[in-house]
Every structure is written in C-alpha cells, then in structure tokens.
Amino acid sequence: MSSCDQCLVRNRAICASLDKDEINALNAIGRRRTLAAGESLIWEGEDSVLVANVIEGVLKLATGMEDGREQIVGVVYPSDFIGRPFGGTTSHGVTALTESRVCVFSRRDFDGFASSHPALEHKLLQRTLQELDRTRRWMLLLGRKSASEKVASFLLDLVERLAPATCDTHAGAEPGVTRFTLPFSRQQIADVLGLTIETVSRQFTRLKGEGIIDLPSRRDVVILDRPALVIESGG
Amino acid sequence: MSSCDQCLVRNRAICASLDKDEINALNAIGRRRTLAAGESLIWEGEDSVLVANVIEGVLKLATGMEDGREQIVGVVYPSDFIGRPFGGTTSHGVTALTESRVCVFSRRDFDGFASSHPALEHKLLQRTLQELDRTRRWMLLLGRKSASEKVASFLLDLVERLAPATCDTHAGAEPGVTRFTLPFSRQQIADVLGLTIETVSRQFTRLKGEGIIDLPSRRDVVILDRPALVIESGG
DNA sequence: CGGCTCATTGATAACTCTCAACGCAGGTGG
C-alpha cells in the first residue's frame, strides 16, 4: 500500500497544505497511476471527471481545431495540479510527454474534499493564479514574438522549469553551460510555439551554427551561451 | 455613503458568496473609484498593491516588450475580478478602455479578508479557473489561427461577452443581426489578436465587402450574417 | 539489412508586416 509519506512532491504539491490526518483522508480517495509517453489522461471536450497531481514526468495540455491544427496551451511538471475542479468540461486534453506518475482523484470526490478543506483550496487558488500569470506571459510570445525569439524563449523557459529535477550543470563544466533532454518532439515544440516543425528545425540549426547551443542528439540540448540566448529571446 | 446593496454586480461578482454582515465588512475596506478611458489602475511589473471588482466598463490587461510591442492578455467586464491577490508582482498592466467604475481594495486588506472567508476564496478560485480556461482557449487563436479567423473569432467573442450589458438585438430586427459598439480602437484589437492595425483594418473591410458585417462608424459593428462569421472563425 | 518514424534541408508560395500616402471626423481658433 502506497502512502503519501514517501511522495516525491509531498511538500511541493497542494498536499503541502494538509496535516497527517488530512493527507490520509485525501490518500483514501486517490490512487496512483502510471502513464506511458503519449498516453492521455483527459480528453478535450469531455466532462471533467478526473483531477490529479503530477508526481513524476512531463505532460502537455492541448487543444485543437477540426482540421487538425493543434496548440499546446500548457505544460505541467512534478507537483503541478491537473484538471478542472468544480464542474465544467475540460477545454483541453492532457497527455503524457514522458513516462509519468500521477496521483488521480475523481473530480466529485476531490471537489467534496476541497470544499471542506479551505487550506487546500487556498493552495489550489495560489497555484491557479500562478498558472494564469504564466499562461498570460506565454500569450505575449504567441502574439508578438518572431520565430527566433520564440525558440530562444522556449529553451530558456524549459531550462528553468526542468531545473528542480535535472541540475545538469556538470560539476566542472563552464558556468552557464547547461545540458538537458527535451521532453518534446520537434512537432510538439512547434505546437507550443505556434510554428511549424520546419521553422523550429531551422531555428535550432541556426542557433547551433552560431554556437549558442549544441545538439548532441535529437532530444538533447546544450546551452553554450546563455546570454546570447537571452538576447535572442527578445527580453 | 455608498453601499453594496445597489451595486450593479452584487449578485454576479465574487461578493455574491457573502451574507449581509460579511458584505458590510468587505465594504468597509474597499472604496469606489472611477476611471476615465485610457486611465490605468495597475502598472506592469509593480508590486501587487491593489485588487478590484469591475462594476461598470471594460478594461484591458496588457504586457509589453521593451521595444514597444504590446499584447493584450485579457479583457475584463463588469463583475470580473482584477489584480493579483496573495503576493507576487503584477505581470500585466490594467487600463480602462471605456470609462469604468471599480470597487478597489488594498491587496493586504483583501488577502486578510479572503483568508478568513473560505466562501469568498472559493468563488475567487472558480473565477480564476474559468479565466484560465478562457485564456488557454485564446492561445489557440494566437498560435494557430489566420488573420481572418482571428478577427471573426474576436467579433463573436465580443458579442457574447457584451451580451449581458447590451442586448442590442433590436426588437423587430432580423434574427441574428446584432449591433454593438466596440470598446477597442483598431490598435487595441490588433494587440488582442497579435496582428498589426493594417491587417485588422483590411479584414474588417473584407468582411464588410462580403456582407457579413456592416460598419456604420469606426466604433460600431453590425453582424449581418452570424453563421458566415462562425465559418470565418474556423470553428 | 530493410522499413519505419522523425528531423533536416531546399525551393517556392502565401500571408502578414512595413512603410507611405491618403481620407475622414472632431475639435480649435481665426
């Protein structure tokens, strides 16, 4: 029987607002679930039946148009909250980008629990406000930045978000040189940035050619010149 | 002395969660304020010192880049909540588009009040979740839609949002014909859609030429063929 | 070693932006 005690995100997720008894009560209505890369937890347009906490992995929130165009509207990392509590239909699907572990609740159960635990709702509110801020900042990128600015901003954002997990600044490496593995395919990067896969690829190639990044493999990126990348990102 | 009893949004704003005594307590820490069109209530980047409810008018939330590019990241209408409770700096400015009346609170006071009134926090959470949904839907527009789809989507969104105030479907008018006044200049529309003013203007002209809308004056729009507009919007 | 998927590269087209001129409306002052 799995307990929350050893949970990797026990102190960072919204659960941090709960004491021992409360966490046991919450644990009783939740269950762990593992998702393979590419597997979906929630589908766009369906009634909101599930909510969850991310324990491990990276997942995308995405909406699409009938003709197949897709936009990734959010990316969630460990300790982030997933789903739409308090009614409504989910306006975006949730799909694992990497193998992931999540802590799932039925929305009804969670709603009930949250309603009787103001501290939990408070944490959830803070997180939602934070996510709204982040989302709005991303709108500036989508609406006003050029392809090169978008790609540079994307890489910088990703390094920051991945930091808690993979402090991959090798001991002994030059300062400012960071290496990490992309949880995204080129198509998914394009869907985050509102570009095509070809444009993303060309920007990667260009940044590599200018010595700002290196690309040891499809999924790996090394940031060689972070200040240059910041300039590329347009501030 | 102004009371909340006659407030236009008493039953729609987050205040609706409060009983008579509570509303009086909240009233005691808030004050009314009128904003002229173009006047700002909150500036991008400053510490969050104010929060507010919109009583009347339309306001924009906007962020910009050093070089002057601007993106409107949200538009708020009567009964909507403004500002960033629970710390942090405001990542976007808030500016009145039309003459507006708001109910302002110091953030510190509001935070304290909210923390001791779970029902208010619950309402605020619901509203924030709703706003996040709306914002994410807008990301699909910014990232994936063409100029014509953007403008059509914008008009349809606006009609819907303006509806509570101005049910301007004239008695006796053909069904589906709606007239309303834009709370935006062409530049502001461009800033909402991530386009230039010229592109917006050309799309308006084209829609008019195709008989889908009419433009009696700069600020007035008549939707003549809503189904066509829906098709233009790309679903 | 194929056969697959995914990424890169190239050539071209399309869309939107940029720059520039003009037009319209409202307000001001002669």
Next chain:
DNA sequence: CCACCTGCGTTGAGAGTTATCAATGAGCCG
C-alpha cells in the same frame, strides 16, 4: 462659420518572414 489641425483609420505597394510542398537524411527496431 469655415479653415485648419490632429488623431485615427483606410488603402496601396513592396518586402520579409513563415508556411507549404517535396526530397533527403539519420536513428531505431524488427
């Protein structure tokens, strides 16, 4: 009362960026 000025919007011509279409290349697994 009209002329002018100013701000905003429209229109046009051309350039630039990104998308589209197509082919090639690299890695992975059977």
